[in-house]
Amino acid sequence: MKPDKEFPIRRVIDEDGQLVGDRSGVTDDELKEFYRWLVTLRTLDQRAWNLQRQGRIGTYPPFSGQEATQVGVVAALDRMDWICGSYRDWAALAYAGVPLYYPLLNSMGHPVSGNIPDSVQALPVQVVIAAQILHAVGLAWSAKLQGQDRVAVTFFGDGATSQGDFHEALNLASVMKAPVIFVAQNNQWAISVPISRQMNSQTIAQRSLAYNIEGVRVDGNDIIAVFQTLKEVAARVRAGKGPALVEAVTYRLGAHTTADDPTRYRPSDEEARLSHGEPVARLKRYLLGAGILGEEDFQRIDDEAKATVDEAVKTAESYPKSASETVFDHVYQDLTEPLKQQRAAFRQRVAEGGGQRG
Ligand SMILES: Cc1ncc(C[n+]2csc(CCOP(=O)(O)OP(=O)(O)O)c2C)c(N)n1
Numbered sequence: 001m002k003p004d005k006e007f008p009i010r011r012v013i014d015e016d017g018q019l020v021g022d023r024s025g026v027t028d029d030e031l032k033e034f035y036r037w038l039v040t041l042r043t044l045d046q047r048a049w050n051l052q053r054q055g056r057i058g059t060y061p062p063f064s065g066q067e068a069t070q071v072g073v074v075a076a077l078d079r080m081d082w083i084c085g086s087y088r089d090w091a092a093l094a095y096a097g098v099p100l101y102y103p104l105l106n107s108m109g110h111p112v113s114g115n116i117p118d119s120v121q122a123l124p125v126q127v128v129i130a131a132q133i134l135h136a137v138g139l140a141w142s143a144k145l146q147g148q149d150r151v152a153v154t155f156f157g158d159g160a161t162s163q164g165d166f167h168e169a170l171n172l173a174s175v176m177k178a179p180v181i182f183v184a185q186n187n188q189w190a191i192s193v194p195i196s197r198q199m200n201s202q203t204i205a206q207r208s209l210a211y212n213i214e215g216v217r218v219d220g221n222d223i224i225a226v227f228q229t230l231k232e233v234a235a236r237v238r239a240g241k242g243p244a245l246v247e248a249v250t251y252r253l254g255a256h257t258t259a260d261d262p263t264r265y266r267p268s269d270e271e272a273r274l275s276h277g278e279p280v281a282r283l284k285r286y287l288l289g290a291g292i293l294g295e296e297d298f299q300r301i302d303d304e305a306k307a308t309v310d311e312a313v314k315t316a317e318s319y320p321k322s323a324s325e326t327v328f329d330h331v332y333q334d335l336t337e338p339l340k341q342q343r344a345a346f347r348q349r350v351a352e353g354g355g356q357r358g
């Protein structure tokens with residue numbers, strides 16, 4: 001059944017980097033800065049993959065393919081706005097000001113990666129699918145009650161929209177008119193489950209109708225369209241018009257995590273077909289075609305990104321290894337009885353020569 005309203009995908013540059021929409025409100029300098037960030041983040045993501053393969057970090061969830069959505073959204077926010085993301089949203093956090101070595105430390109199991117710097121208004125990444133959507137509603141509602149001029153943005157995946165938390169969050173935010181922007185990153189897959197098996201709705205955006213909130217669909221690989229959309233949506237949400245649901249249509253370029261092998265479940269031609277319009281190559285084509293950047297600039301940006309990422313790796317590896325026992329720290333101020341017992345059992349195992357790594 002068709003929804004009452006259509007949710008067309010907003011797009012400004014197509015897969016080939018051709019201008020097909022209105023670019024107003026985005027300057028050449030902003031685009032150059034976006035491109036520099038996209039390349040730096042892609043370089044970091046690919047390096048993290050290699051570090052995992054070399055045994056230098058543990059499991060890592062890549063964000064390649066989703067950089068334009070994450071950077072485009074955060075670029076449209078104000079400094080005091082909240083960001084609540086998942087394990088795949090390090091690009092958003094990095095652009096907001098979290099150090100680039102944090103995702104590496106996170107995959108080393110280091111608790112420092114959960115200590116978001118005071119200058120960044122964000123929660124640590126969430127691994128429990130969809131839980132951060134409710135946290136964002138709480139933060140937004142609280143800001144409203146305190147009369148603060150700030151909105152909360154939450155990132156989550158297509159799979160997360162099947163969780164009860166997603167629906168509870170949209171309902172509560174709608175009833176309370178909480179200033180929250182829900183950003184669904186529809187990367188087409190929830191590990192091995194394709195979107196076609198995830199939901200029977202035609203779009204994620206149409207779910208906004210049920211909660212009587214604004215809903216829009218945007219090409220998540222087009223940073224210009226994402227940035228413009230979020231600027232407009234954030235202005236309305238900030239003005240007290242209630243929450244909004246943004247569906248960013250994108251594609252997970254590689255595996256779910258370094259522990260996954262998508263060749264076991266993805267059609268063999270799919271990645272080749274859908275990766276053509278990926279966000280970094282797309283913006284590069286546009287910048288080249290429009291004469292905003294040239295080949296020498298691209299080389300310089302690549303070199304600088306590599307140096308920046310080298311530095312991040314060096315910093316991450318300079319941290320002393322964290323003891324496994326730190327899993328018991330930093331969640332509760334006072335450990336619960338069952339956790340105290342588990343910690344005691346863990347210590348005993350370590351004393352007997354097992355259980356401790358590094
Ligand atoms: C509550 C909960 N159930 C199951 C899992 C296991 N799990 C980890 S990632 C994932 C798929 C999530 O897919 P999606 O929301 O589309 O996000 P993506 O990984 O594509 O960014 C699942 C089921 C989990 N982490 N939390």
Ligand SMILES: [Mg+2]
Pocket residue numbers: 157158159185186187188189190191
């Ligand atoms: Mg997904």
